[in-house]
Amino acid sequence: MPNRETKLHLLLIAPVAICFTAFFLIPLGKLFLIGGSGEFGWMAYTAVFTERRYVESMITTVLLSLLVTLVTLVISGIAGVFLARNQFAGHSVLTAMLTLPLAFPGVVIGFMIIMLGGRQGLFPALTEWVSGERVVFAYSLVGLFVGYIYFSIPRTILTVMAAAEKLDPRLEEAARSLGARPLQVVAHVVVPALYPALLAAGAICFATAMGAFGTAFTLATKINVLPMVIYTEFTMQANIAMAAALSFVLGLITWLALGLARSLTGNSVAAAA
Amino acid sequence: MPTNAPNESRNSGAHISLRQCSKSYRANRVLQPLDLDIRAGETLVLLGPSGCGKTTTLRIIAGLDTPDAGGAVLFDGQNVTAVPIERRNVGMVFQSYALFPNMNVGDNVKYGLRVRGYAPAEAHSRAQQMLAMMRIEELASRRIDQLSGGQRQRVALARALAPQPRVLLLDEPLAALDARLRDTLRVEIDRLLRSLGITAIYVTHDQSEAMALGDRIAVMEKGVVAQIGTPEDIYFRPSNAFVSDFVGTMNTILHNGARYLFRPEDIELVDRSSAQFSGTVVQRQFLGDHVQLAIAIDGNQEQRPVTARADSRTAPPLNASVGLTLRPSH
Numbered sequence: 057m058p059n060r061e062t063k064l065h066l067l068l069i070a071p072v073a074i075c076f077t078a079f080f081l082i083p084l085g086k087l088f089l090i091g092g093s094g095e096f097g098w099m100a101y102t103a104v105f106t107e108r109r110y111v112e113s114m115i116t117t118v119l120l121s122l123l124v125t126l127v128t129l130v131i132s133g134i135a136g137v138f139l140a141r142n143q144f145a146g147h148s149v150l151t152a153m154l155t156l157p158l159a160f161p162g163v164v165i166g167f168m169i170i171m172l173g174g175r176q177g178l179f180p181a182l183t184e185w186v187s188g189e190r191v192v193f194a195y196s197l198v199g200l201f202v203g204y205i206y207f208s209i210p211r212t213i214l215t216v217m218a219a220a221e222k223l224d225p226r227l228e229e230a231a232r233s234l235g236a237r238p239l240q241v242v243a244h245v246v247v248p249a250l251y252p253a254l255l256a257a258g259a260i261c262f263a264t265a266m267g268a269f270g271t272a273f274t275l276a277t278k279i280n281v282l283p284m285v286i287y288t289e290f291t292m293q294a295n296i297a298m299a300a301a302l303s304f305v306l307g308l309i310t311w312l313a314l315g316l317a318r319s320l321t322g323n324s325v326a327a328a329a
Numbered sequence: 330m331p332t333n334a335p336n337e338s339r340n341s342g343a344h345i346s347l348r349q350c351s352k353s354y355r356a357n358r359v360l361q362p363l364d365l366d367i368r369a370g371e372t373l374v375l376l377g378p379s380g381c382g383k384t385t386t387l388r389i390i391a392g393l394d395t396p397d398a399g400g401a402v403l404f405d406g407q408n409v410t411a412v413p414i415e416r417r418n419v420g421m422v423f424q425s426y427a428l429f430p431n432m433n434v435g436d437n438v439k440y441g442l443r444v445r446g447y448a449p450a451e452a453h454s455r456a457q458q459m460l461a462m463m464r465i466e467e468l469a470s471r472r473i474d475q476l477s478g479g480q481r482q483r484v485a486l487a488r489a490l491a492p493q494p495r496v497l498l499l500d501e502p503l504a505a506l507d508a509r510l511r512d513t514l515r516v517e518i519d520r521l522l523r524s525l526g527i528t529a530i531y532v533t534h535d536q537s538e539a540m541a542l543g544d545r546i547a548v549m550e551k552g553v554v555a556q557i558g559t560p561e562d563i564y565f566r567p568s569n570a571f572v573s574d575f576v577g578t579m580n581t582i583l584h585n586g587a588r589y590l591f592r593p594e595d596i597e598l599v600d601r602s603s604a605q606f607s608g609t610v611v612q613r614q615f616l617g618d619h620v621q622l623a624i625a626i627d628g629n630q631e632q633r634p635v636t637a638r639a640d641s642r643t644a645p646p647l648n649a650s651v652g653l654t655l656r657p658s659h
Binding site: 224226227229230231232233234235236237240244245248249251 | 391393413414415416418419420421423425427428429430431440441444445485488489492498
């Protein structure tokens, strides 16, 4: 028989258990079952890894997300350490502006990329003026890449800033006194000290990029990233089982990335979200 | 205590000169123009309260801060003012140890050799030598978070000395340690500095550390060197009231128009009938090896009671009337 304390604990955990079951376990289980209910049955799950169209999309999405993560970490790393170290007029305004894209939906960011690199955008106008040729990048993976970088920075910069504030400047001074050049100080002292934060922020960044849909949808339908493929399977081809299987695998990959980062850093990655 | 310092690393280090070095942050000048010479192989202690400019002076010598225009730093006569710290060949030891947490003890000690491009085998044997000198060979493969404060500071010293720096700069290296460890490590540092004969600059606010370690002491106050000299000079012949007050306790008695200045150890408790002064014990602190007394002197126009020492076993009780006499030479 459960005693009073156990009953209380069960009562306290009930709300979250209900939410978790209703909005995660049941839909996910249903999704998994739907994935196996199509004309190819459970083969839909192997098709994700054998059918050329899906494999290519998977590789493109993973590579794009990895590249976005890497570039975002470099940008946020430099900016975050700088912002944590230096106080100047407009510091808080700048920090607020850098974190602003958090509040933008993907569609808005897609439109901003079109303003920048679309057919009537600023960048093609500039390249025409310089070289006579209009360079349009908005409707391709490049446009998507730029958009993802933009909305990934706020997701990482605050985590990096928090970690950089805890960095003991004496460590860098000690390294320099021992003869380390500035780049060596960064490689041997700063990056290792920021490593847990970079890994945590990177995992969030990667997971977000893997699943982002709004931006890709605004830019073009021919961009071959996984969320777009899922959308096309679902709406155009009415291949609901395949869409479900792809969704399940996509979820699994992002979940693995977060789990890996969590186990490597030993602290809560979720806190960075 | 045996000195197992490797004899090959006995190098006298550089002669260091500061010429008209001042430092300002915005309109606030934290260091007044300073001329300072530290002889090769000498240990100079910069002593003073926080905010006196001692750490700024150290950082200017290190190359972590640049002096205001017109100031110059010379190592063996060579102007290094524009040379960044990484090319000055200085060793630094910090209060917070500043050991690299992502490297073990051995790799910390090897770091300076690694970035200088030493062959791994050579770096390894040199690091072993340094760890042996600090008597911590057995810690080579430990992580930093597995070390005590005293062990950390030994590693920091080994790391700073491994690349044979021209000068060793120590910024309050003992301030974070507890009293007992502080004493042990102070003796250790003293042994090290004497056996290596390296030029060393040691920043502290602790006068007993300064006395024990310094060949010379520069007492600093508000960005100015108030006095520079041997520990004996500073203690027995303080050049002003700040120095005499900061370095030990200085008592003042103003009595019948005469002013007496003396250290606590220069006044003796005697029988009231033959005493020079008389007074009342207003405070009594038992410190084990002696008792520290605060005595209000009768007729003393100075407000502050006199600090005196008494034998732990025979010290008078609180509120006792006592007689006092200054030792000869006062």
